[in-house]
Amino acid sequence: MSATTGTHLSEQSIARLIEESGDPTTATVARLMGAAADAFAEKGFHATTTRDIASRAGLSPAGVYVHFTSKEDLLFELSRRGHQTARDELVAAARAAQTPTDALRSLVGGFSAWHAEHHQLGRIVQYEFRNLSPEHRDTVLELRREIDKVVRGVLQDGVDSGEFEVEDIPGTALALLSLAVDVARWYSPEIRRTPEEIGRTNGDLAVRLVTRR
Amino acid sequence: MSATTGTHLSEQSIARLIEESGDPTTATVARLMGAAADAFAEKGFHATTTRDIASRAGLSPAGVYVHFTSKEDLLFELSRRGHQTARDELVAAARAAQTPTDALRSLVGGFSAWHAEHHQLGRIVQYEFRNLSPEHRDTVLELRREIDKVVRGVLQDGVDSGEFEVEDIPGTALALLSLAVDVARWYSPEIRRTPEEIGRTNGDLAVRLVTRR
DNA sequence: GTCTATAGAAAGATAGAC
């Protein structure tokens, strides 16, 4: 696990994110979650073996089960915390803004940048949802509803204030989320554009999509 | 496989699509591809077993291997044909239009509607790409490049004609594709909006995103 | 071209020593 290998950089950054994310955890749990996030994002939940996760985290195959009851449990913890940080980011962006236009720009821009910066977690949040158990799905669904609500709220605020001109509010809200969410599908750390640039482009496009003219 | 079960409706519609899609195939192959498309879209490639595909198609587990050399081969055939019909749809929309604005509207609108109408195939095209073998990935990548090229071409046409005002052409092209592609993620046959309505909304939004003011 | 039967490999999870 030396710093010179290079292959574990993103795993380490996720482990750091997990450790700093409120919810306190031990270093081993953070390392396991980082390893799992890397593997799930790279190959998908079902293509990832518990042996793979364990070895990425520097543990034996049995070592995983001391900290998580199942592979699905590991996915759930990642999905839950991913949804939480994504929602927190959105709510903070909406609160900090002075006008609906500012709010929408930093909402869609920030959410897009988040999906680039944390594209492993982003993929898990957006594309591994169906692999959660029914109970775990329900828990996460609650967080997803909050996210939708924030976007629709800002859209409605802008319509009320006269800044926005929107024909179909639910359809437009979905399109705005698509703009940000789909970043997790195409983003790769190798591309030229930085997460900040992506956020700026998509934030501007979002405003353009709804501004009255 | 009676018409009254209801559970095989989408499988049958994919089988019909496959049979009518140029590339001639036998009824059994079409049925197998329909079953696989259904299963892959519902549970993902790795979560789908060959037994599941065979039984959905009314065959024994061994029956699959008479027509396809492997599970991945079945995925490849679906991915290839899916990409082809998607590209054909896009090219036709671009050709039929009189102005860049019309072209963009029917391009993004049609592509969005396609991802709703054929959401099983759409999910396979967009989300199961990484499960192809390296050789098969290359084949499909060629079709993906054509799709990107059509979108950028229309965007450039509009900028040249003065109809469009675009700050960042590659970034905007990606955002326009996101609008359409992400439909495959959230669409479900149970929702209220029809594929046509989704296409109309997204086509209008696409035009709004780039029109000079 | 379809079947039954099964080979062979790999997976998730546990037992029990340390």
Place this chain on the structure above:
DNA sequence: GTCTATCTTTCTATAGAC
């Protein structure tokens, strides 16, 4: 809390009869 060893199930794919 971590290990080695392994149980049990399940999977892809093939063999060989019809």
